[in-house]
Amino acid sequence: VTTVGVLALQGDVREHRDALEAVGVTTVGVRRIRELEALDGLVIPGGESTTIDKLLGIFELREPLRALLRDGLPAYGSCAGMILLADRVVGGTADQQTLGGIDMTVRRNAFGRQVDSFDTELEMAGVDGPVPASFIRAPWVEEVGPGAQVLSTVTGGPGAGRIVAVRQGALLATSFHPEITGDTRVHEYFVSIVRKER
Numbered sequence: 001v002t003t004v005g006v007l008a009l010q011g012d013v014r015e016h017r018d019a020l021e022a023v024g025v026t027t028v029g030v031r032r033i034r035e036l037e038a039l040d041g042l043v044i045p046g047g048e049s050t051t052i053d054k055l056l057g058i059f060e061l062r063e064p065l066r067a068l069l070r071d072g073l074p075a076y077g078s079c080a081g082m083i084l085l086a087d088r089v090v091g092g093t094a095d096q097q098t099l100g101g102i103d104m105t106v107r108r109n110a111f112g113r114q115v116d117s118f119d120t121e122l123e124m125a126g127v128d129g130p131v132p133a134s135f136i137r138a139p140w141v142e143e144v145g146p147g148a149q150v151l152s153t154v155t156g157g158p159g160a161g162r163i164v165a166v167r168q169g170a171l172l173a174t175s176f177h178p179e180i181t182g183d184t185r186v187h188e189y190f191v192s193i194v195r196k197e198r
């Protein structure tokens with residue numbers, strides 16, 4: 001059995017759990033340290049990165065999670081989750097922290113305000129054919145370091161040329177939300193990373 005935790009402090013936890021279960025893994029909502037035991041992988045959902053960050057402190061999950069990510073726990077973050085996996089953030093609040101792990105700088109709310117949210121289709125390395133992608137007050141990636149691999153960039157419209165999917169080892173991050181499109185191939189791709197690692 002492959003068990004993937006979904007960090008359940010805030011954000012679209014249900015949508016990620018449904019997508020993961022649709023591709024055949026067992027999921028657990030993670031709120032406590034003991035729920036981090038025995039996970040093969042972790043998803044950090046979309047939501048509000050500043051809120052998730054504060055709750056990581058309150059629930060005393062920040063340091064245990066950083067340690068697990070350092071030790072190679074596969075993780076996938078969408079949108080706010082991408083921000084939490086980034087080593088550097090611009091446009092964050094003054095005291096905003098991340099878990100880190102991916103050598104990249106993300107810009108929060110880069111595509112504009114809520115009204116600038118949009119749906120599109122993207123090519124993404126690791127997934128065959130165009131991927132439907134929902135951008136909701138999404139970050140983009142300003143730059144990646146040598147260890148990080150760019151999987152997708154926006155081809156046209158707002159943010160053309162910007163990086164929106166990155167992988168570094170067993171860590172995966174997307175600016176967009178595949179979990180609300182009904183297309184589960186990005187989750188399938190993440191689960192293939194999880195199964196290779198464990």
Ligand code: GLN
Pocket residue numbers: 045046047048049050078079080081083108109136137138139
């Ligand atoms: N703008 C949010 C943030 O900065 C992310 C939005 C999302 O996850 N849909 O955390």
